[in-house]
Amino acid sequence: MSTPIDATSTQAWARLTQLRQGRDIDLRRAFDEDPGRVERLTFTAADLFVDLSKNLVDTDIVAALVDLAGQVGLTERRDAMFAGERINVTEDRAVLHTALRDPSDVHVDVDGEDVVPLVHEVLAKVYAFAEKVRSGEWVGVTGKRIETVVNIGIGGSDLGPVMVYEALKPYVQQGLSARFISNIDPTDVAENTKDLDPETTLFIVASKTFTTLETLTNARLSRTWLLDTLISAGAIDASDSARSEAVSKHFVAVSTALDKVEAFGIDPANAFGFWDWVGGRYSVDSAIGTSLVVTIGPGSFSDFLAGMHAIDRHFAETDLASNIPALMGLLNVWYVNFFDAQSHAVLPYAQYLHRFAAYLQQLTMESNGKSVRWDGSPVTTATGEVFWGEPGTNGQHAFYQLIHQGTRLIPADFIAVATPANPLVDGDKDVHELFLANFFAQTAALAFGKTADEVRAEGTAEAIVPARVFPGNRPTTSIMAPALTPSVVGQLIALYEHVTFTQGVVWGIDSFDQWGVELGKQLAQQVTPAVAGDEAALEKQDASTQSLVRYYRSHRQR
Numbered sequence: 001m002s003t004p005i006d007a008t009s010t011q012a013w014a015r016l017t018q019l020r021q022g023r024d025i026d027l028r029r030a031f032d033e034d035p036g037r038v039e040r041l042t043f044t045a046a047d048l049f050v051d052l053s054k055n056l057v058d059t060d061i062v063a064a065l066v067d068l069a070g071q072v073g074l075t076e077r078r079d080a081m082f083a084g085e086r087i088n089v090t091e092d093r094a095v096l097h098t099a100l101r102d103p104s105d106v107h108v109d110v111d112g113e114d115v116v117p118l119v120h121e122v123l124a125k126v127y128a129f130a131e132k133v134r135s136g137e138w139v140g141v142t143g144k145r146i147e148t149v150v151n152i153g154i155g156g157s158d159l160g161p162v163m164v165y166e167a168l169k170p171y172v173q174q175g176l177s178a179r180f181i182s183n184i185d186p187t188d189v190a191e192n193t194k195d196l197d198p199e200t201t202l203f204i205v206a207s208k209t210f211t212t213l214e215t216l217t218n219a220r221l222s223r224t225w226l227l228d229t230l231i232s233a234g235a236i237d238a239s240d241s242a243r244s245e246a247v248s249k250h251f252v253a254v255s256t257a258l259d260k261v262e263a264f265g266i267d268p269a270n271a272f273g274f275w276d277w278v279g280g281r282y283s284v285d286s287a288i289g290t291s292l293v294v295t296i297g298p299g300s301f302s303d304f305l306a307g308m309h310a311i312d313r314h315f316a317e318t319d320l321a322s323n324i325p326a327l328m329g330l331l332n333v334w335y336v337n338f339f340d341a342q343s344h345a346v347l348p349y350a351q352y353l354h355r356f357a358a359y360l361q362q363l364t365m366e367s368n369g370k371s372v373r374w375d376g377s378p379v380t381t382a383t384g385e386v387f388w389g390e391p392g393t394n395g396q397h398a399f400y401q402l403i404h405q406g407t408r409l410i411p412a413d414f415i416a417v418a419t420p421a422n423p424l425v426d427g428d429k430d431v432h433e434l435f436l437a438n439f440f441a442q443t444a445a446l447a448f449g450k451t452a453d454e455v456r457a458e459g460t461a462e463a464i465v466p467a468r469v470f471p472g473n474r475p476t477t478s479i480m481a482p483a484l485t486p487s488v489v490g491q492l493i494a495l496y497e498h499v500t501f502t503q504g505v506v507w508g509i510d511s512f513d514q515w516g517v518e519l520g521k522q523l524a525q526q527v528t529p530a531v532a533g534d535e536a537a538l539e540k541q542d543a544s545t546q547s548l549v550r551y552y553r554s555h556r557q558r
């Protein structure tokens, strides 16, 4: 296991510390004095047009950040990831989500085996299955074609698929739709099945491990719902053979543990595999995306993979000084470590991206929310900012107040596309243009603010001038693309995967494990008997847990 280079001990870090103390970037002045700033700080990759000019940097700071990447070995670690080295050291695994979108002529070896043919073999199987569902060749137990696919999964086996499904709604085949069940709150299954027709529903149980309590419980509840409703409607009889026939027509699975899939009762012929070198939060482009392949189709899914691959190549091949994911990751480090930024907003001006922030929360926070480095030593600086966001303009009418005028620095990424999927007009007004005017205006307001003199010049009473001043210098990155196509959605995902990777390398973190989710799972198992009424188990709990469980037991109505 290699020892991570301590970023704080590098020359570049010392230089950044000096730059942070020695100069305050004023964006008004920076723009006024440097007509080349926007051009120099705008970068393109595939369809993405990324403007970094409204960040709190100048040429020296960008150079020092790029030096930092060089001095912590970003390129070496990036190359090790793409080459299939076991950089996920705490789980002793390769990290090869990038191989999931490699074209078939690429070779990537893991333990002497080229994994790219395996990827394409599974893709072909998923595509063939999806085509059968889409064409109506795959029918339910009563001979009806499938109209609804229900993905049952959680974390990476849910957030990626649901986010992309929502993002690509215009690409969904007419007559098909998807739903997503994730929470073990029984309401999730109840609400999602209450108006479903079992005869036209196909469940996809998606779980990398096929041990996740939430997913297996929801899969069993859904199986019970399917059989009970089919039997009570007289669509099938109650015999074992009729039940297993119904399950085989209405349940498929995606997992790395195909033996467990079979034990659950799903025909292995209807199971799609993937591998331990695909992390859960990096798996939407594996068979975990089966609900997407069915709904948007293999063609659109291939475009989605191609978009991811284009950004992979950009990250792998572009000099760090113009490498967008590397620069965005380094900017995040700049704000977290030199401005004490606690959080980062992601604000898509695209309603279809309304689950993007939720998706990014797992990607970024499960990856970089760590206090030890990959060799087990403590981190030497703050890590893992909180990612959050909502689509514009909803956020404007909710929390932007704090971003504009609060006491905290909140870097924000703004995302928008030029051509909308729904080009509506309001009288003579193109509504997308009204929408985008907000996108453009917000980053300008955040960057350049409004001075007291400007407020006064509007005739504002002196007493309320301070309340109406905007300090500006609130950093933003603007990301634009021609349209929200499958490729662009893939590009955005790969972009943020590599941003996350870059930050993890600077901090010396294993961005691919997630031990922090384990303790709560174990304690939930221990407390389960206590919740169910086992006094001896309850007495083993701490005083607060005992009190809360007793409250629950005395108030639960059945």
Ligand code: F6P
Pocket (backbone or CB within 6 Å): 154, 155, 156, 157, 206, 207, 208, 209, 210, 211, 212, 215, 280, 281, 366, 514, 517
């Ligand atoms: O909660 C932790 C986690 O392991 C995530 O990393 C993962 O995406 C999720 O659980 C679901 O796991 P699985 O796909 O194995 O059901």
